Amino acid sequence: MAAKSFRWHIPVFLAPAVLVYTAIMIIPLFGTLNLSLYNLDGQNRIFVGLANFKTLFGDPRWSASFWNALGNNAWFFIVHMLVQNPIGVLLAAILSSPRLRMAAFYRTAIFVPAILSFVIVGFVWKLILSPIWGIAPGMLDWVGLKSLYLPWLGKEAYALTTLALVSVWQFVGIPMMLIYAALLNIPQEVLEAAEMDGITGSSQFWKIKLPLILPSIGIISILTFVGNFNAFDLIYVSQGALAGPDFATDILGTFLYRTFFGFQLQLGDPHMGATIATAMFGIILIGVCIYLFAIQTRLRRYQF
Template identity: 60%
Template sequence: MTEIVEQAIGRSRTARRRRKTGGITHIAVFLAPTVLIYSIFSIYPLIESLRLSLFDGQPDGSAVWIGLGNYATLLFDANWAVRFWNALWNNLILFFIHMIVQNPLGLLLAALLSLAPRFGGTYRTLIFVPTLLSVVIVGFVWELILSPLWGVAEGMMSAVGLGWLYAPWLGLEDSALTAVSLISVWQYVGIPMMLIYAALLSIPDELLDAARVDGLSGFAIFWKIKLPLILPTLGIVAILTYIGNFTSAFDLIYSIQGVLGPPDYSTDIMGTLMFRTFFGQQTQIGDIHMGATVASMMFFIILIGVTIYLLGVQRRLTRYEM
């Protein structure tokens, strides 16, 4: 993201060099709608959520300032802490599975597509189809396919002699989170594939020709030349995966498993915890202040991830002029 900031600064420098065009009313008119809508419905709610997390609701409807009290409750109160750490841990597992399955798979598909095989465009178009579908639809489709009631998955596995491996994965505590993660991988692998594919296409041919003349094999060219050149894109893919983990993952788990993250909270993530805390569920009464606290914790966790990426990962990646 630093390059975005740098670009923004560079942009203002070129802008400054430009001829002044008199008056500023039109500039304000051009900017006002965006700045207003964005500030009111995106930035203000975020700040307001942070503020709400510092208060505690009273039975009479008023709110009392309690500083970081809600955070202490979330992190240390026995009932809350167990849910919080469980949800965070599940989120990290979700992220981990995406990093070791989705992104390498995206890289493999992109690398194969970049060889420009025949029908490459068709493969690319079809592999991207799941990404377009609503998470709700994807969730139900897989729920049906994996369902022991319908038996499609079981029947197909039996047909190739693997029937004994089948289990109702979504319903078992040990496998539910992995199953949900893999469904999500299936849906979203198109995004890293496209981003990496585009990066591979932007590598100049002269560079690859030179390597071929030097006698490098196709595999060596990929490993020693292409991969180092697309590292910045892999970094972007990683941080997008991390952020998506805390946002869009909710929709999938909510549609397949519901808001409690069953069985026994094994698929409970920060998104479902926030939803439950805010709106209440069954025995639990909704609490905006604790809901805001969970949301703010998600904000800080995302911030930590983005900071690590900006300072630790992106700085170290050499950017080649291509």
């Protein structure tokens, strides 16, 4: 039996993507890891090993900012998990109903914000919520709830949650579309068998559809985790690099930006910036590994 010939077209077609990915992702990643192991001694760059990480986690001047940013990042992620993803699942379940009219229009309308620029979204919502010229006070007054209005972006207790909900509004269409596609891929024979057993409506969703789309929900969850711990744009556009008020909206992305590039009177420190970026990479890597080895393997039993 003749050996199979090598399929040259596979590496040929993969090569451009691999080269581009290596140039803009892999090489900068290793460059960042290398930069975090050095520091400046006058004009000379010296190898310091893990000393920068010791400074980041042990020096109160750095650790207080780092843990504040990490805590804010965690809350940013929790809001998305508890609000965005359940709403996305609910919308997908509703839009997948064959009885719903104009479903394509609703899907498009909900998904459109996800393709808008962070700059546009941040600027527009900052205008909407402004206590001076925003329309939010007027809209609440129109429904008799003006007493509930607060300058949310200016209060430490509410600013981060407000921006997280703005992000939810922008990106809820992504989990909706992924879950919608998963629901459409459920074999019709399974649903027909459930109907013959008298399982219909919401009961069919909870007992039949939901277990079958759990792998998709798991993928959405890890994408949400990675995206939220890489977040930067919306906070920067809305609150600036200082992530006010009083660093209440400071996340790892804005902390990294100020450290690496400097801001106002603060000089940039590329080595400590690279250390923060490496810490972010480690956090995301640990989260992805936990998902792949502890969660995804358990969800496979629901797949066909």
